[in-house]
Amino acid sequence: MxxxxxxxxxxxxxxxxxxxxxxxxxxxxxxxxxxxxxxxxxxxxxxxxxxxxxxxxxxxxxxxxxxxxxxxxxxxxxxxxxxxxxxxxxxxxxxxxxxxxxxxxxxxxxxxxxxxxxxxxxxxxxxxxxxxxxxxxxGDTTSADSGAGQYMNAVLMVLVVVLIVLVVTLVIIANIMKDVLRGRKDLDGRDVELLEQKTDWMAILKSGWFKGIVGTLFVLVILYESIQGLMAIGLTQGYQPAQPIAFSHKLHAGEHQINCAYCHTSVYKSKNANIPSANICMNCHSQIKTTSPEIKKIYRAVQRQQPIQWVRVHNLPDLAYFNHAQHTQVGGIECQTCHGPIENMDVVYQYSALTMGWCINCHRETPLNTKGNGYYDNLVKLHDSKNAAAPFTVSSNGGTECSKCHY
The missing domain is CATH 1.10.760.10 (Cytochrome c-like domain)
Known part of the structure; x- marks a missing residue:
């Protein structure tokens, strides 16, 4: 109000x-x-x-x-x-x-x-x-994932340090053993030759088997990078375009804790999430006035009655049907589930892959909240009669059928 x-x-x-x-x-x-x-x-x-x-x-x-x-x-x-x-x-x-x-x-x-x-x-x-x-x-939905990631990084660092210590220890032990063997007087000529032999690195580098291994690895790396490049065509994860006004979600949604639905008014009731108009910005900035050149751009847009030309960040292909309200209002999906830690972003970027595989995995893993909804009663009974141990997920309700998103 x-x-x-x-x-x-x-x-x-x-x-x-x-x-x-x-x-x-x-x-x-x-x-x-x-x-x-x-x-x-x-x-x-x-x-x-x-x-x-x-x-x-x-x-x-x-x-x-x-x-x-x-x-x-x-x-x-x-x-x-x-x-x-x-x-x-x-x-x-x-x-x-x-x-x-x-x-x-x-x-x-x-x-x-x-x-x-x-x-x-x-x-x-x-x-x-x-x-x-x-x-x-x-709350910060990414905190658990961040903690798990930090834990795995710490474990990997410890393993690397342990491996380095083991290698250094083995080298030291090998040198000590050579010194001990050199002090023995019962070694024959063959033993002395083995003990004092040097590694001929040039011979190894010129050998056919070494060249074959290097060539095979080179071909595999090129093949892997080529496949990854082909698979990434059309994917825009990490896309972070410059916007006409430097709007900071970190400042508004993070520090000032402005609710997402205050600006994006249709996220819980429309197929598409709307881009807020300049009038919504002016609800606050008509009172909270600053000398910021970015705020002046909003005033200018309002005075000229021109929409702000925001650059769309999250794009789905036309061949895929997606209903925003169905996921947020009915499914109860939090904003951060798909958009990431939006409250920490100065400039918004595409956090998730938004690929078909990414969507299908979510449908397979996300349980449906069917409590108090009679629509699901018979479906849940049918599901439990066949596989009571598995949760009733979006996939259980036909969420992975092709016609659900492509028709």
Whole structure:
């Protein structure tokens, strides 16, 4: 909200069970959880429970204004200001006449937001934990993989050191044994000849078998690199184009913890993930003004009513069907699963391979959450009757059939 409502933005939300126009009961965990997700996705950029950010602190909001007024304000604050409502005009003037956009939220969803605010008041402060739009903690999903990688690197380093120590030890032992044998007087001419023989490296280098080994290795390396090059045609993993405006996800999503759905408003409800318009940028930067030349580019685009020509990073071929909402909303896939540690990227790059094999492996390994969804009941029973030990994955539900993505 902005001002007394919800932070500017248009994020999807789970319906809250609270009755429209009435405060949700303090013990209604489902409504509070829904409000938590809605607040993080829509309000946290401009509001806190006890601190003034862009808009006022929300603690005690239910005592300052009745719930019907709050619902009307969130849905269309500009209409209330234009109507001359005394409190609306007061808030509008107090906060530099910064108008809050309208929100297509239901009464129950708005009520659940204020139920969450009420619950946070009783805890004595704001909760710093960022959540995704489903209410689940959005931790660093790459930390486990990073720890495993560091562990394997440490093991490999130890093995290399041990191998070097063993080689040095064997060389030392060989030299000691030669010195011991040279001190013996019972050696005949043949033994002395073997002991003192030198390696003829030039003879080895000129030998046919050595040339054959080197030639074979050379051909194998060239063949391997050629195959790898052919396999990489059309793949853009690591692609990191320069953008027309130097937007940092590390600053916005990382340091300031702006929820992904605040800017990419359709990621949970559309086939495609949208690129945010300059108007969404201005929701914050109309108040947070800097002399940055990059910010001035946004102002210029808004003044000229021209879209910002962002360069697309993640591209899938036209022959492959992919539905973003199906994976994020239904499948519950976190952003970092495919896009990597986006909150640590100053410049976005393609983190995953996005190949057919990469997608199929995910479908084979990812279990489906079928709990409470009657659509899957018979499918799960059929699956368990044949192979109860294996989890019911996307592949079990036909997720690896060709026609699912190619039709």
């Amino acid at each position: 902005s001002k007394e409502g919800v932070t500017p933005g248009d994020a999807p939300a789970a319906a809250a069970p609270a009755a429209a126009g009435t405060a949700a009961p303090a013990g209604d965990a489902a409504a509070i959880a829904a409000g938590d997700a809605l607040f993080k996705g829509n309000c946290a950029q401009c509001h806190a429970v006890k601190d003034v950010v862009v808009g006022p602190a929300l603690a005690g909001i239910d005592k300052r204004r009745p719930m019907p007024w709050l619902i009307s304000w969130v849905k269309n604050s500009s209409k209330m200001v234009a109507s001359g409502d005394e409190y609306s005009v007061k808030i509008f003037n107090e906060y530099q006449k910064q108008q809050m956009p309208s929100f297509a939220l239901s009464d129950a969803e708005i009520t659940s937001i204020f139920a969450w605010v009420k619950a946070e008041e009783s805890k004595g402060g704001d909760t710093p934990t960022q959540t995704d739009p489903k209410g689940a903690p959005a």
